[in-house]
Amino acid sequence: MGIFDRFKNQAAQDKAMEMSDAAEQKINEKTGNKFEGQVDDAQQKIEGALGMDRSSPDQQ
Template structure:
């Protein structure tokens, strides 16, 4: 089992990473004056999807 497999099964770690991802997105948007907001949002969603953090997916038991 690889590190990403363990991450995908650990909801608490995903929640923490999601919070950090949101904070990073806000910081980048703040620094750029929201000029690249849509590109930053797309990049954040792509990265989270690759890490298995699909926020639209319901919680798994």
């Protein structure tokens, strides 16, 4: 894997996380934050299934 491939992969993951955050915010906005905990849990599970674990240092 070349340096540009690595950059593209990181850029794609960054964009995916931005979209995930935007979706979380929109859902919370529509529900009046009534289900904020459940939405956050679901977001974490989905990101984990896609290999987008926010707890790893290279993802922050």
